[in-house]
Amino acid sequence: MGSKLKVDNVCFSYYGLKGETKTIDNLSFEADEGEFVAIVGPSGCGKTTLLSCLSGLLVPTEGTITINGKHISEADVRIGYMHQKDLLFDWRDNYKNIALSIEISPFDKEERTENIKKLLETYDLKDFKHSYPSALSGGMRQRVALIRTLICKPDFLLLDEPFSALDFQTRLEVSDDIYRIIRKEKKTAILITHDIEEAISMADKILVLSKRPTHVIETIRIKLSVEDRTPFTARDAPEFSEYFHHIYKELKDGEIG
Amino acid sequence: MEKSDNGAVSYGQKQFMRKYRIRQIIIHTSRLLILVLFIGGWEMLTKYKIIDSFIFSSPSRIIKAAVKYWTDGTLKYHIGVTLAETFICFAIVILGGMAAAVLLWWNDLVYRILEPYLVILNSLPKSALAPLFIVWLGTGMRTIIVAAISVAIFGAIMSLYEHFRQTDPDKIKLIYTLGGNKLTVLFKVVIPSNKAFIINVMKVNMGLSLVGVIIGEFVAANAGLGYLILYASQVFKLDLVLLSITILAFVAAVLYLALDLLERFCLRSR
Numbered sequence: 001m002g003s004k005l006k007v008d009n010v011c012f013s014y015y016g017l018k019g020e021t022k023t024i025d026n027l028s029f030e031a032d033e034g035e036f037v038a039i040v041g042p043s044g045c046g047k048t049t050l051l052s053c054l055s056g057l058l059v060p061t062e063g064t065i066t067i068n069g070k071h072i073s074e075a076d077v078r079i080g081y082m083h084q085k086d087l088l089f090d091w092r093d094n095y096k097n098i099a100l101s102i103e104i105s106p107f108d109k110e111e112r113t114e115n116i117k118k119l120l121e122t123y124d125l126k127d128f129k130h131s132y133p134s135a136l137s138g139g140m141r142q143r144v145a146l147i148r149t150l151i152c153k154p155d156f157l158l159l160d161e162p163f164s165a166l167d168f169q170t171r172l173e174v175s176d177d178i179y180r181i182i183r184k185e186k187k188t189a190i191l192i193t194h195d196i197e198e199a200i201s202m203a204d205k206i207l208v209l210s211k212r213p214t215h216v217i218e219t220i221r222i223k224l225s226v227e228d229r230t231p232f233t234a235r236d237a238p239e240f241s242e243y244f245h246h247i248y249k250e251l252k253d254g255e256i257g
Numbered sequence: 258m259e260k261s262d263n264g265a266v267s268y269g270q271k272q273f274m275r276k277y278r279i280r281q282i283i284i285h286t287s288r289l290l291i292l293v294l295f296i297g298g299w300e301m302l303t304k305y306k307i308i309d310s311f312i313f314s315s316p317s318r319i320i321k322a323a324v325k326y327w328t329d330g331t332l333k334y335h336i337g338v339t340l341a342e343t344f345i346c347f348a349i350v351i352l353g354g355m356a357a358a359v360l361l362w363w364n365d366l367v368y369r370i371l372e373p374y375l376v377i378l379n380s381l382p383k384s385a386l387a388p389l390f391i392v393w394l395g396t397g398m399r400t401i402i403v404a405a406i407s408v409a410i411f412g413a414i415m416s417l418y419e420h421f422r423q424t425d426p427d428k429i430k431l432i433y434t435l436g437g438n439k440l441t442v443l444f445k446v447v448i449p450s451n452k453a454f455i456i457n458v459m460k461v462n463m464g465l466s467l468v469g470v471i472i473g474e475f476v477a478a479n480a481g482l483g484y485l486i487l488y489a490s491q492v493f494k495l496d497l498v499l500l501s502i503t504i505l506a507f508v509a510a511v512l513y514l515a516l517d518l519l520e521r522f523c524l525r526s527r
């Protein structure tokens with residue numbers, strides 16, 4: 001089940017002794033059920049702040065965020081958050097790292113515990129169930145982190161540059177995995193990235209943000225003429241470089257202007 | 258021994274093992290030698306009257322004293338008193354220190370308000386408070402425990418709090434994004450990620466508790482190893498003074514080793 005997200009004129013400011021830092025300025029967008037939205041913007045423009053607002057960790061100074069028509073604090077949806085770092089705890093083995101999310105929000109505990117085993121098999125991590133994160137490579141660690149997020153069956157996924165710490169090859173593999181899961185389960189997903197290619201290869205829609213205080217400069221629908229689209233095949237689409245140059249220029253102009 | 262693929266031990270590996278064994282032998286024999294030379298030298302110096310065994314005692318006199326005071330129950334009693342006081346003080350310092358550090362971590366406002374007082378209390382030489390405790394609480398076990406707690410607890414609170422505060426903010430954010438609250442953060446991240454440090458604080462404070470208890474027994478006791486040392490020195494029973502100090506050294510070492518075992522047990526999974 002996907003969810004429809006609506007962000008309506010959101011503003012956010014950090015307050016400090018030296019004054020107010022306006023980070024988000026009247027930002028609005030929508031994400032339909034099952035839609036994959038990528039957000040690109042110059043570094044330090046407030047992308048992570050926006051994601052924190054979407055996950056309910058921060059409350060916007062102005063404006064509203066609703067999911068399926070309900071305010072996020074009351075909406076009955078589970079939000080999955082993939083972080084930039086894998087954030088595995090080195091004092092827990094891999095299995096217990098995944099189980100952390102079940103311990104914290106214990107709905108249908110048994111079913112999900114059963115699920116851990118299945119997912120570990122799917123990702124070739126079965127043999128590492130009881131080893132510690134320090135024994136895993138970067139890509140495997142990020143997969144364990146992915147299982148930790150998915151085990152809660154989120155309706156709605158927030159991805160905060162989850163591939164940026166990986167080497168190029170692993171990055172392609174892991175983003176392929178995530179893309180398939182999100183498509184198969186028709187989840188709504190918001191991806192934050194500074195990598196334009198990654199955004200085009202995965203998203204249905206890209207929002208280009210301005211520098212701080214940030215707002216949407218342009219919304220671009222991505223239509224690629226490839227069969228059986230995956231982040232990997234998407235890169236072969238004839239439209240790919242056109243989108244790339246367009247977004248690149250947009251970001252560049254945004255930084256100057 | 259590690260073997261290479263064909264089962265034979267290589268020349269380099271043999272050399273390495275030989276060097277390692279020689280090093281181990283040097284370490285252990287030297288340790289033993291220091292002990293033997295120290296005790297033997299001491300015994301000889303007093304036997305040939307180069308130093309006065311009435312003032313400096315001697316290993317043989319200490320052993321004689323040990324047998325005498327152990328059989329009449331004096332030692333057992335005083336060791337028991339010191340250990341009991343140390344354990345009570347240690348337990349209160351650790352439990353109270355943890356509780357206070359958690360409170361300060363939980364509520365930054367409370368920390369900001371109390372910070373200057375904690376800094377002053379932490380840097381004040383606590384032995385200066387001893388006379389005050391005697392006036393307020395009299396002499397005896399209660400005064401000694403309060404004095405010993407005052408020696409250790411402020412340092413424990415400050416260092417635990419500092420480490421709690423430095424917990425990786427990204428890991429804390431992870432717990433919130435998984436739907437946890439502050440209590441979950443405390444029990445799933447803050448305490449487990451600082452487990453090694455908490456045990457370290459326990460080690461330091463076991464030592465400090467013993468220091469505090471001995472200081473307390475010097476000024477306000479009629480039992481315990483500290484009392485025994487002070488009393489015996491005043492009546493010039495130097496055998497008993499040195500015996501008590503030797504026992505104290507053993508007690509300190511055993512307590513340290515016990516916590517070392519606890520540490521290995523708790524951190525064995527890593």
